[in-house]
Amino acid sequence: MHLKDFLLFYIQALLLVCSFQQASGQTGACSLHNGLPISAICSGNLEVYQIEHFFRELVQDGNVRFNELWISDNYLIQRLPVGFLGELQIIRMSIVSCPNLVQVDDFLGASSDTLLSLKLYGTGLSEVPQLTAPNLYELHVYQSEKRVVIRRAAFERSRAIVKLDFKKAIVEPFAFFDLKTLGSLYIRDISPKPLVAGSFNFDSPGLSYIELSSEEPWEGHIEPGTFGGLVSSTWFRLGAAADVSPAVLFPVLNSSASFEIGVPVKCDCQVAWIRLSSFLPRTTIRCATETSYVALQDVDEAEFKDCGSFCPV
Template sequence: MHLKDFLLFYTPALLLVCSYQQVAGQTAGCTVRDGVTKSVICSGELEVHQIENFFRQLVQHGMMRFDELWISDNALIQRLPVGFLGELQFTHISIVSCPNLVQVDDFLGASSDSLLSLNLHWNGLSEVPQLTAPKLYELHVYQTEKRIVIRRAAFERSRGIVKLDFRKAIVEPFAFFDLKTLGFLYIRNISPKPLVAGSFNFDSPGLSYIELTSEDPWEGHIEPGTFGGFVSSTWFRLGTAANVSPAVFFPVLNSSAVFEIGVPVKCDCQVAWIRLSSFLPRTTIRCATETSSVMLQDVDEAEFKDCGSFCTV
C-alpha cells in the first residue's frame, strides 16, 4: 500500500481515537492498540453511552474484528446492557475494577460467536451473568468484597466451557452439571457456609482438576451428596474438611479420583475407611499431631484396630 493510500485508510480511525481522548480528558478514554494483538482499551470513568458511541464509530470505519477488549477503572458503569458490543467481535474480553458494575446482561452482541475468554475482575456483581457464548472456553470471575453466586442457569447458553476460575463464590446445587466439556474448576475462596448436597455434581468425562480452597476461615462442613460425577482422571484438591466420613467422600474415591486435603485432619476412626482400603494410594491426607503432621500412609494400621467393622474396599 502506498503512503498516500495508507494515510487515507487509517487517518479517520486515528483521528477518532485522538479526538475522543481530548473530549474525555487525559485520564479517561478509548483507544485502539494495533500491535502483536489488536485491542480496544477503554480506561477511566466513561458512561456506557460514550463507550457505545466509540464502538459505533469503529464499525463505521470498517474496524470490527479485534483480539481483545479491555474496560477498566470505571466507577460510572453500573450495567452492561443487551447488545452493548454491537457489531464488534472480540476473542478475549476483560472487564476490570468497575466497582459499581452490578448487572451484566447478555452484552456480547456479535462477540457471541467469537468469544473464547472472559475475565470479570474486581467488579460488584452478585451472580455469574447469563451469556450467549457457545465458543466460550474459559471464564474467570474474581470478586473483592461481595461473594458471587454461581447458578446452573448461568451456563445455559455457554455449555462449551472448559475452565472456570472464581474467587469468593457461593455454589448452588448442580451449577456445573450441564457443562459436558468442563475440565478445570477453581474456587479460591469458597463461601464459609456448609457445602450443600448437589453443589459439586458433574457430568463431564474430561474432568481433570478441581480446587476448592478458602482464604477466609472455613471449617469445611460438607453435606452428604455434595460430590458426584468424578472420574478417574480427576485430581480433587480440598483446602480443609471438618470430617472425612464416607458419607461425604466415598463417591469421590470410588470414582478412582486422586484426592488431596490441604489442612491436616484428625486421623481417628473417621479415616479408617481410607487407611485400611485400596483408596489409600490415591489420597494425600496429612494427620495432625501435637507438634507437626504425618502422612496417613505412615500411620500404623494398628492405630485403627478399635474402630469397629467396616467393608474393606
C-alpha cells in the first residue's frame, strides 16, 4: 500500500471511530480535586456500581470528608440506592444533567449529618426525595421537563431547612408547614393548575421571602385558604393573580406581610378593599390600562365609590 493510500485509509478509519464514540456517548470518569474547595467529581456516563467503587477507593486512601461532590452529565444512572455515598462525609452536593434519574432513596450514608446543601438540576424525578439530613440548610430542585411534586413527607427528616428553591413544581397541602426555620421559598415555574387550599401555609417565624412565578401562561387561580402563616417580615411576590378578593388574599395582608403582584391586574371593584384600606402601603400592585399601567396607590379613591362595602371573610 502506498503511503498516500495508507494515510487516506488511516484518516477514514479514525473518523469512523470518532463518529462511533460520539454516537455511543462519552465514557465517564471520576476524579479528585485537591484544591480549595476539596471536591470529588464524577462526570459522564457511569453506572452506579462504578461510582460506588470510586467512593470506596477514596475512603481506603483516607479521603473521607469533602467540601463538594458533583455528579453530572450521566444518562445511565436511574436510581441512587440506600447508602450510595457510603462513608463519605459531603458538605455540598450537586447532581446535574442526569435526566434518567427517576428514583432517589435515602442515599446519603455518613453524609446524613454533614450535608448542608443539595442541588438536583435536570433529573427525571417526579417528587422531592425523602432524605435523612437533619442539618440540611438549602435544597434546590430544578426540573427541565417533568414537574416535581412537593409533599410534606419530603421534609420529615430534614426540618432545619432555611432555603428552598424549585423550578417546575406542584405543591401539595401543608408541604412546608413543618419547616420552623424556613426563611425563603422560590418556585420559579409553578404548575399552571389552580393553587389548592393549604398549599402555602407556614409555621416559621423567620419567613422573609416567598416568590411564586411561572414561565408558562398562568392566570394565578387560587383557592381560598391557600395562604396562611405569613409574618410581618415576609415579602410575598406572586407572579400573577386572577382573583384578588378578600377570600383569597386577606390572610396575606392581615399578617402585615408585604405583598406584590408581578403582572398588572384589572383594577375594578375587586381591588377596592385593598385601595381603601390600611393594607395599601404594604402592597405593590399595578393596574392595567389600555396602553400601560399605573400603581394602585395612584388610582383615585373616587374610582371605587360605587363598589359598595367589602367585608373580609
